[in-house]
Amino acid sequence: MYHRRLAANYSFICASSISKCGNLFVHLHSHYHSICCFQVQFHNLTKSLQVSTKEGFKVYRKCFMPVSFYSSTATRRLMGPPTRSLRRRMRKRALAASKPVLDESRVQKAMEKLPPRFTPEDLYNVMSVEEDPLVCLELFNWASTQHRFRHDVLTYHVTIKRLGAASMYKEMDDIVNQVLSVPYIGSEALFNTMIHYFIKAKKLIRAVNIFKHMQNSMKMDCRPSIITYNILFSGLLTVGRNTYISYMYMEAARNLFKQMINDGIEPDVFSLNYMIKGYVLSLHVNDALRIFHQMGAVYKCHPNSFSYDYLIHGLCAQGRTKNAQELCDEMKMKGFTPSSKSYNSLVNAFALGGEVENAVEYLWEMNENQRTVDFITYRTVVDEICRQQSVQDAVCFLKELQEKNLVGGYSYKRLVYELEDSKY
Known part of the structure; x- marks a missing residue:
């Protein structure tokens, strides 16, 4: 060119x-x-x-x-293909074109609902029923210019919720700065909402700064609670799907968990499940098992189905199928049903470990419990049947799957093509 x-x-x-x-x-x-x-x-x-x-x-x-x-x-x-700068300009133009326009008529109708000398509670009642975030922001800014009017926690809270739900993070950040500049304004629910939407906007540092502001607050009703810590745990563990990224942020989550214990806040099943999930994602399955065994003995809360699902998946990923099977049996004894992810992990782990009979047995159990089997699981089982038994056995297995309507026509054809192209 x-x-x-x-x-x-x-x-x-x-x-x-x-x-x-x-x-x-x-x-x-x-x-x-x-x-x-x-x-x-x-x-x-x-x-x-x-x-x-x-x-x-x-x-x-x-x-x-x-x-x-x-x-x-x-x-x-x-x-x-266009360059990165061109794509950025095109994206900005598309965002500018799709940006909502303020409806002045709705603003006037909302203002007419307010009495002449309205209070923050009156403004909150009007803004809470208004779904348009631009109208809420316009009402908020207009009320700020009125004589002898001061916003309170309710008006700040509803404005931040409307802007955050509409992904208007720049405007929301301006309102948050106003809240932080007033020492007597704030509540735990308000700060938790800020942290939630900053995490949603992938502004983790900003969320941590709000958390530190809560810790340093002189008002006891603004201090962090178990809800605040759970929001932060969720944000730290959803930053990235890469194992190395999970390992990096898991260290921060572990320190945050220690700080929560030192502050006298008892963890609940959600925070403990977040720790188990974080350890599993960072390949520290033994630490996850330690938290699991401490749930009832130390923290006085019992594991739920998510606790077992995270551990079964982590154990299968490390090839520890025997421990995963024991947890699965314990889970079913307590009345829980494994999720599709747990079943798929078990079937793949047994098949790759050479235990095809156990893999097929869990496959039929998945069908009975109405759990979805993914294509990779079917392919793994078929490959292992070909390797350990024969191609004819794999063909019979595929026909049985088709007769029970466990695979669709497209998936069945793909499995047949994979079987024909295999070296067996």
């Missing part, structure tokens, strides 16, 4: 320097879009002009500018 543009610029300079060949250059310009024959035309042009290459490139260096004889659409077609 670059050489073609260079050739076009060079031909333009050469043709402009020799007036006798102007007609030939115009002819080439009109047929420029015939990309396939461009090089031949350019070769004939330079040969007929008999211009020195050295002199021509001297002129080219002095007069170089990105001259293009084709349209911008053709340019984008020839240049390939």
